Amino acid sequence: MDASLRAEFGVEGDWAQWKRHTIRWAECDLYAHVNHAAYLILFEDMRIAHWNSLGQRLAPDAPGPVVAQIEARYHRAAGFQDEVLLTLRPGTIGRTSFTHDYALWKGGLVFSATAVLVCFNNATGERLPLPDTARDLMLNRDGARPRE
Amino acid sequence: MDASLRAEFGVEGDWAQWKRHTIRWAECDLYAHVNHAAYLILFEDMRIAHWNSLGQRLAPDAPGPVVAQIEARYHRAAGFQDEVLLTLRPGTIGRTSFTHDYALWKGGLVFSATAVLVCFNNATGERLPLPDTARDLMLNRDGARPRE
Amino acid sequence: MDASLRAEFGVEGDWAQWKRHTIRWAECDLYAHVNHAAYLILFEDMRIAHWNSLGQRLAPDAPGPVVAQIEARYHRAAGFQDEVLLTLRPGTIGRTSFTHDYALWKGGLVFSATAVLVCFNNATGERLPLPDTARDLMLNRDGARPRE
Amino acid sequence: MDASLRAEFGVEGDWAQWKRHTIRWAECDLYAHVNHAAYLILFEDMRIAHWNSLGQRLAPDAPGPVVAQIEARYHRAAGFQDEVLLTLRPGTIGRTSFTHDYALWKGGLVFSATAVLVCFNNATGERLPLPDTARDLMLNRDGARPRE
Numbered sequence: 137m138d139a140s141l142r143a144e145f146g147v148e149g150d151w152a153q154w155k156r157h158t159i160r161w162a163e164c165d166l167y168a169h170v171n172h173a174a175y176l177i178l179f180e181d182m183r184i185a186h187w188n189s190l191g192q193r194l195a196p197d198a199p200g201p202v203v204a205q206i207e208a209r210y211h212r213a214a215g216f217q218d219e220v221l222l223t224l225r226p227g228t229i230g231r232t233s234f235t236h237d238y239a240l241w242k243g244g245l246v247f248s249a250t251a252v253l254v255c256f257n258n259a260t261g262e263r264l265p266l267p268d269t270a271r272d273l274m275l276n277r278d279g280a281r282p283r284e
Numbered sequence: 285m286d287a288s289l290r291a292e293f294g295v296e297g298d299w300a301q302w303k304r305h306t307i308r309w310a311e312c313d314l315y316a317h318v319n320h321a322a323y324l325i326l327f328e329d330m331r332i333a334h335w336n337s338l339g340q341r342l343a344p345d346a347p348g349p350v351v352a353q354i355e356a357r358y359h360r361a362a363g364f365q366d367e368v369l370l371t372l373r374p375g376t377i378g379r380t381s382f383t384h385d386y387a388l389w390k391g392g393l394v395f396s397a398t399a400v401l402v403c404f405n406n407a408t409g410e411r412l413p414l415p416d417t418a419r420d421l422m423l424n425r426d427g428a429r430p431r432e
Numbered sequence: 433m434d435a436s437l438r439a440e441f442g443v444e445g446d447w448a449q450w451k452r453h454t455i456r457w458a459e460c461d462l463y464a465h466v467n468h469a470a471y472l473i474l475f476e477d478m479r480i481a482h483w484n485s486l487g488q489r490l491a492p493d494a495p496g497p498v499v500a501q502i503e504a505r506y507h508r509a510a511g512f513q514d515e516v517l518l519t520l521r522p523g524t525i526g527r528t529s530f531t532h533d534y535a536l537w538k539g540g541l542v543f544s545a546t547a548v549l550v551c552f553n554n555a556t557g558e559r560l561p562l563p564d565t566a567r568d569l570m571l572n573r574d575g576a577r578p579r580e
Numbered sequence: 581m582d583a584s585l586r587a588e589f590g591v592e593g594d595w596a597q598w599k600r601h602t603i604r605w606a607e608c609d610l611y612a613h614v615n616h617a618a619y620l621i622l623f624e625d626m627r628i629a630h631w632n633s634l635g636q637r638l639a640p641d642a643p644g645p646v647v648a649q650i651e652a653r654y655h656r657a658a659g660f661q662d663e664v665l666l667t668l669r670p671g672t673i674g675r676t677s678f679t680h681d682y683a684l685w686k687g688g689l690v691f692s693a694t695a696v697l698v699c700f701n702n703a704t705g706e707r708l709p710l711p712d713t714a715r716d717l718m719l720n721r722d723g724a725r726p727r728e
Contacts, residue, residue: 161628161638162467162621166344166460166512167406168640172351173324173458177606180321184605194605195660196314196612203320207355213409216462216639258315261361309480309490310473310615314608314660316492321606325458332457342457343512344464344640364491364610462640463702468647469624472617492610499616503651509705554611557657 141221146244151223152278153186159218169213175247176206179238182224183253186236190270199264201253204233208249218242226280229271232263234280289369294392299371300426301334307366317361323395324354327386330372331401334384338418347412349401352381356397366390374428377419380411382428437517442540447519448574449482455514465509471543472502475534478520479549482532486566495560497549500529504545514538522576525567528559530576585665590688595667596722597630603662613657619691620650623682626668627697630680634714643708645697648677652693662686670724673715676707678724 137147137154147154163174184194187201194200214220220242227235233254240247255264274280285295285302295302311322332342335349342348362368368390375383381402388395403412422428433443433450443450459470480490483497490496510516516538523531529550536543551560570576581591581598591598607618628638631645638644658664664686671679677698684691699708718724 160625161461162469162624164462165457166462166464167350168344168462171458172354173321173328176321176324180606181604196316202315203358205355205357206320207353209353210351308477309609310476310617312610313605314610314612316610319606328458329456463646464640468650469617469620472620476617492612498611499654501651501653502616503649505649506647 137223145221145241147221147223147239147241148245149239150225150279151239152225153182153189154221154223155182155185157220157222159214159216159220161216164216167213169215172208172210175208175210175240175249178222178240179224179236179249179251182222182238183236183251186224186226187270190267190273192267192270197259199255199257199267201234202256202258203251204254205252206249207251208247210247212244212246214240214242214246220246226274226278228283229266229274229280230283231265234266234274285371293369293389295369295371295387295389296393297387298373298427299387300373301330301337302369302371303330303333305368305370307362307364307368309364312364315361317363320356320358323356323358323388323397326370326388327372327384327397327399330370330386331384331399334372334374335418338415338421340415340418345407347403347405347415349382350404350406351399352402353400354397355399356395358395360392360394362388362390362394368394374422374426376431377414377422377428378431379413382414382422433519441517441537443517443519443535443537444541445535446521446575447535448521449478449485450517450519451478451481453516453518455510455512455516457512460512463509465511468504468506471504471506471536471545474518474536475520475532475545475547478518478534479532479547482520482522483566486563486569488563488566493555495551495553495563497530498552498554499547500550501548502545503547504543506543508540508542510536510538510542516542522570522574524579525562525570525576526579527561530562530570581667589665589685591665591667591683591685592689593683594669594723595683596669597626597633598665598667599626599629601664601666603658603660603664605660608660611657613659616652616654619652619654619684619693622666622684623668623680623693623695626666626682627680627695630668630670631714634711634717636711636714641703643699643701643711645678646700646702647695648698649696650693651695652691654691656688656690658684658686658690664690670718670722672727673710673718673724674727675709678710678718 165171236251238249313319386397461467532547534545609615680695682693
């Protein structure tokens with residue numbers, strides 16, 4: 137991420153992927169702020185884009201990452217038509233699971249979350265090892281760490 | 285909660301409020317399971333019902349609890365038209381914030397979460413002390429504990 | 433529908449099914465009114481309940497009604513925690529399609545819609561004749577009319 | 581719209597505004613298709629973008645267009661990660677209301693709708709004349725017709 141994008145949104149730390157987003161009417165609630173669940177949907181899109189970037193696809197009949205745990209912090213409010221930056225990075229990688237960090241920025245940190253994702257065969261409900269390609273790209277391209 | 289309801293859904297622990305729910309079409313995704321964000325909306329309704337039960341109301345111009353943090357665990361999947369039980373209990377209470385535990389049950393635990401809620405004046409963005417009535421009812425009716 | 437329920441919500445006309453509903457936080461938008469798309473989700477639930485009442489089930493692998501056309505009128509606004517009544521009736525029935533009328537009431541008519549529904553095999557994408565049981569119940573129980 | 585974009589999505593007719601979109605996970609349901617209500621949310625964004633392009637803004641305290649009527653036709657199904665084109669054009673303009681045509685394209689027409697929009701002061705609930713700037717731009721820039 138170049139310095140001007142960092143400065144524009146007040147981004148801190150290193151991130152593997154990012155995307156500009158304008159807050160939608162449908163993402164806001166009666167309080168005129170982004171609803172707490174809407175953030176999770178925004179990062180669902182990021183998670184899928186990241187999965188695709190690992191040479192994988194998400195489909196009802198293909199193995200894919202399922203959210204096992206999520207810890208989210210709402211630091212400040214964002215509002216309708218705010219211009220924000222979404223960022224993602226993988227954290228640690230195990231045999232069948234890995235973590236993602238997510239953050240949303242606008243003049244500094246607005247929202248942050250960490251998710252634990254488990255690789256499932258959705259058809260059989262069976263837990264699967266992460267595909268080698270996915271593991272390698274996360275370790276070597278995205279700066280992820282193996283889980284100790 | 286009576287013993288037959290506990291047995292019907294495999295509920296463990298003590299809860300202040302509960303509600304039966306049938307999983308809706310709109311709550312499920314391509315994986316034919318409840319989407320991870322849909323759980324948060326279900327418990328948003330519970331949170332508001334609990335706030336109302338404390339003699340408070342939620343409105344754009346009234347002080348109300350805002351989600352500052354949420355930690356959610358997805359233990360098992362739930363599917364379309366599953367009959368489930370939603371449960372809520374306050375945990376610890378501070379001056380301007382408190383916690384809620386949420387759980388969803390169907391033959392045992394499906395989903396659990398803990399939220400940190402902060403009392404805000406939505407119009408001014410000012411953090412407010414919890415109303416005395418709300419605090420008293422949570423401590424004396426709902427089994428909440430003061431934060432040490 | 434008995435006279436007291438009619439009077440409570442200002443209902444007009446004859447309806448096959450109805451359900452009380454309290455407007456949810458998630459159904460409202462920044463204007464503090466029910467969002468126009470949220471009405472469609474409310475009646476999706478009614479449509480499925482009606483389909484179930486015809487001895488049918490809705491599932492990814494079962495034939496079911498798919499919305500081919502919908503015409504909706506927003507007569508007045510509804511707001512957060514309003515108590516409303518949802519009503520449904522089948523209109524006309526063809527070989528592979530039928531219509532539904534929907535309405536939402538609160539001191540009179542708030543929202544009304546008519547949908548054209550086509551019976552599909554979702555797996556094959558093939559248009560199917562309505563099951564005989566479903567047709568008979570709509571004609572004889574629900575007051576539907578055959579399409580001329 | 582240039583010929584290559586028309587050819588790429590099979591667009592017919594003249595449109596005032598358009599936007600590429602990739603179908604999101606959250607827009608699909610158990611049938612693995614875009615849910616019928618999700619189309620309305622997609623065009624809510626287009627409607628707001630168009631309103632902004634008329635020199636107006638949408639906010640809880642500003643006059644804005646409210647959906648009074650919508651007629652939608654679901655011609656074919658769209659699925660997860662499909663690349664589609666959304667198009668919008670104003671149709672006819674009255675004193676306090678106007679119409680929008682919406683369409684979604686992917687190898688031809690997937691979804692089309694016409695909405696009747698009424699200009700409201702959301703704070704007072706009062707019906708308002710369309711701002712002159714908005715009217716002029718729709719007539720002269722967008723090819724809208726005055727209502728006879």
